[in-house]
Amino acid sequence: MLDAFKNSVDYLSNPTISFSLLTVLTPLLFPPTDWFDKINRKLRLHLLWTKTGCAISMAVITFFFAVGFLDENFSVILTKADNFPIILMFYSIFFCTWLAMHKAYINDERLEKGLKPSEYNDPDDKVLVWPDLVYIEFIALILFTVFLVVWSILVAAPLEEPANPASTPNPSKAPWYFLGLQEMLVYYDPWIAGILLPIFCVVGLMAIPYMDINKKGDGYYSFKERRVGIFIFMYGWIVLWLFLIVLGTFFRGPNWNFYGPFEYWDAHKVVALNNINLSEYFWVKLLGTGLPDNILLREFVGFIVVGIYLFITPVLLAKTVLKDMVKSYGLVRFGALMTFGLVMLSLPIKMYFRWIFDLKYFVAIPEYFFNI
């Protein structure tokens, strides 16, 4: 029974499956459209945001870790001092998300009934910085310091051997907060995964206030009034960032191979890596010839695909489904939004191309270290 559970968890943890599951689950949990909302209601997923839902979810997470601690393989990973933040992250992220959604649902109901949101205060009614704000911040500060001190007493810093270029650890892992980036390296060339995408993340987050013209939901929690925005953010935050951290922490073992959480990290494990480039698909598989010597000619299909994705798609969208949006946003804002959105979307797209077609790169010019 327990073994069956462990085996199925191992199976479901495989990135292809777990990533797909989350990708499907996100729009159901944070339905961006009425259609998804209907399914959400049908499956009663909205009950997750009730107090009972919270309690049950917490129990499920705890059960998962409890089984993990008792498992000889998973416990090795779980009890590493490095991984303690990830365990905390499960609880804190869930709780914060739940709290926001819980409050948002309450407000949504209130707003439907024509009431003000529960956070509403009379603008004439003052709230004092001292003591109302500073005092509780101070108390929170003390309690958090207590937590950090206790943590540092109980868990020794996970120091390892002196760095040795001739003998690197296997697996060689980034600090936990960068494991998402490290996971991206599996799918993208380092200059994209390590430089371009992080820049887009940071700049994109900074740009949100400028691109968000929805005046609703300001100062109070609400889901209904900004469901598309919340959905997109949640997908990027939870699936494309946090999940990749969890994946990197618990599911990546020696040689960066995938290991289920209850699986033994056997360094001898070998996984076939037979990825090929789009140019090879086109010239070799489709046309049955060799690769042309001219680099640009060789990679032209890739350039076309990337070009279409980045430049034609926004135009097509602007002319069709998003006509109204262009009008309300204006061309510049729409263009920026499209750029960030498409870059973000390129990550799951590339992942799926890799998993389904063993695609290495759309454009592969290793001669000049330029791969997309």
Place this chain on the structure above:
Amino acid sequence: MFKNDERYWDINLLNKWFAVSSIIFLAVTVWVFVDDNDDEFKTYQKEFRKMQIKIAETKLVQDSTEIASDRIIYEKELAIAQENFDDRKEDLDLLEKELRTLKNRHYNENMLYQGQKAQIDALKFLVEADNAHGASHGPSHLDDYNTALDKLDNLRLIREGTEIEISEKEQIIKQIKSQVKAKKDDLDAFTKKYTLTKNTLEKIDREKMTIGNQIGDIVRDLPILDFLDPYYKVHQIVVADVKYDVNFAAVPTVDRCTSCHLGIDNPDFSDAPQPYTTHPNLELYLTSSSPHPINNFGCTSCHAGKSRGTSFVSSGHTPNTPEDKERWKEEYDWKKDHHWLTPMLPTRYTQASCFNCHSNTSDLAGAEKLNFGLSLVDKAGCNGCHHNEDWPTQAKSGPNLKKVNEKLSEDWVAKWVKNPRHFRYNTRMPAIFEQPNQETEEVTEYNNAEIAGITEYLFNGKDKKSGSNSKRFVGDIASGEKLFNAIGCTGCHVSENNPELAPHVDSYYNLTKVQGPNLIGMGSKVSAEWLYEWLMDPQAYMPETKMPNLRLEPQQAKDLTAYLIKDKNKPFDDLPDHKYSKEVLDQLTVNWLKKSNPEKYAIQKASKMDELEKLNFVGEKSIRHYGCFGCHNIDGFDDAKPIGVEITEEGSKPVGKFDFGLFHDIEHTTHAWIENKLRTPRIYDRGKESEHLDLLKMPNFYFSEEEIEAITTAVLSFNANKIGEKLLAHKKAPDIYKKGHRLVKQYNCQGCHLIENRGGQLVDQIGKPEYGPPNLHTEGRKANPDWLLSFLNNPSIIRPNLQAKMPSFHQISDEDWDAIIAYFQHMASEKVHYRSEHQFDTESTEFAAGQTLHEIGQCNSCHFYGEEFPTGDAPTWAPNLAMTKERLNPDWVHEWLKNPQEIMPGTKMPAPYLPDEAVLSAKGAINDWGSDLIKLNGDTTKMLNGLRDYLWNIEGSNNIDDLVKTYFDKNGYDFESSDGDDDYDDDDDWDDEDEDEDDDW
């Protein structure tokens, strides 16, 4: 200030939250201090302090009982002195009062003097300025200056007067006090040990402290204040010459082990439990008088581990046994630190660290396991396949196979290669085939084809074995057996069919017994003709053989041949002829060709080869593949590179770089990997799906557990540790020393001779040192190097009473002999390599006295004088004294005559009787001793010098080989006689030997 209702939160509630969280914060802060000060080592230090107090108290009681009775005497004397002193108390008081007045006066006088001196310095400047520039600024200062000088002189005289008075008074006072002081000093000196213990106790035992010290003792260890001078603290030793390599920099090792191992260099704690106990060998380690003082070497330079750790787990302890491991887990929550690359060596491997600084010897005192391991590395030929920069291979450890066709038959070789143990159960030849990873039928078939190929390759194009077993080469078995046991064969060989009785190789000593093969089943292996020729001249067959030439007579060689060849190995003879499948040979040929050809060409090429060509081709590839040339000289492989991994730094290889295979039953430590590799070399192939040519191929030596432990020690000793030049013992000896040492090992000199207190098993077989090959202690100082070289090149009889023979090692070149002699000289701390001829005056009294001593001592009862035979029987015969001047170092001879037993324990040479002064001055001494001896008046140095000089004057033939041989030919030599000859106590052997002496029989 604010009305409560203006507030968003209830302030009282917030106050409560604040109060509670502050209290928690305070508690946590306290916890921080507690946690920070609750170090494991402090617990040990507290416990240790208690033990120290206990020991000091016991000691104090002991000391005080020891001195109790005599102390009273001292105290009484002191009391008497005190009484005398008290009587003069009044005088003294008066004197002291006067002294005080005088001192006050002196103080004042000195002040005046110093003040005047300052004035003078100022005036002096003015006068000098006047001298230089002329007195243009007013009146001259010269007069003032002179007046002032006079005044200064006066003041000085007054002060000196007082000083004299003071010193006179003080003298008197001192005198009055002196008696008491002397007695008190006596008492103090007598009770010094007791007082010291008492002082120590007062320093550590809080109960014995003053209140002030008690408070201080508590305060010094309080948190924060303990930065000043705490009692409980981390003890550390910075070892500047041992570096810890952090890859980008090497930093001095900092050993904190003594924070818990507090009694490690204190002999008082030898019975205390861990971690307080004393180091088991303080003579060799830790103490400042030992060769390895703790401040220069620390702990981890030998034991390894995490030197900065201050707790049981963080210091990287490694359990020596599974029981330790379980106990540690229970008691200390022990676990292996995966992130520390140099865990402590299990205690059974600590000797591996000796090699860090002593890498030029395998005769290191106190490192028997390492010595044994290094000797085994040479003996087993590890370096033939595994290159090692620091312990390079000296010679191939197996026989040369270039002329194997003359010695062996093809069938024998094939059966031997398949499994050497079928022929000789304790052979050193490791098993390449019939190993656990070769058990499948496919691999077995391949192996059979390989064996056939190897055999064919070795015999290709050569004549077949043709030796005859004719009676011409076979003598008498019984005399052969006697010879075998007497002449010295057993220095290197055994002939033992029963595995139970064969030497169990668990020490270097036993290893020397099996330097050469166990000589069994020879009748199934070689022909009488070959064996006869071999015994007569081993080098004719194999120029580089380690087997020396025993200079046998033809009849002796025949007898030995008869004895050796009579034993046949029936089961081995009965084994079916070696067979292989032609199809498999074809496939193997193609497999090898495929390595450098496309399969199509490989098949084409193979099809053009006939069977013999295929066998040869596969044979050549297999010899290269299995590295046979690592131990054997084989045609076509003279320059082949070793096939194994280099092991120069094997002991420092990170454990993650070892392939433990797919099974998890072997603990992941470097030593466990090596142990298992040695025990079952193919073990890490378990469960693997490898092609036949990809299988692990280290052969199985069937080492004993003791050998495994010793070799593991040696392999762990090959490491990358960084030790400063100052500590490197091997840098202090010339390189030639290492070379000579290893040659001595290579030719198994220690099989017959005791060298550096190791080896000499042949002597033990014979039973009495005087009938065995000589102990080579002090050889380097004893023998004249020129003579030694000529002797080694061409041994002649030195000790006519020995049956065992010093053989001729013609295969050793002059260069190597030079290294061997240099090694002996280094061992004997001999610095002089060339000596001028010993000069002496035959007219001197000393010489004449020496002659008298010589006559009285009857040296000629045992010693030859050139061709003049001793007067005693053959078993008592001793070296020819005519050789002395050429052979020995005069200083050594003096030393030897003084005390032969010290240099050569067990020798029959007695120390010559030297009359002392009393004897010489007795009545009638002149008749007994002669005038010359009397003149020396009992001066032993002069007497011994005279005796030595007399020896230098003895003339005669140096080589008495023929004489002795003729004597024994005529009179016979009873081989067992040595057993019955104990009663020749007066016999002596004084000159005993030098290292390679020859012997006689």
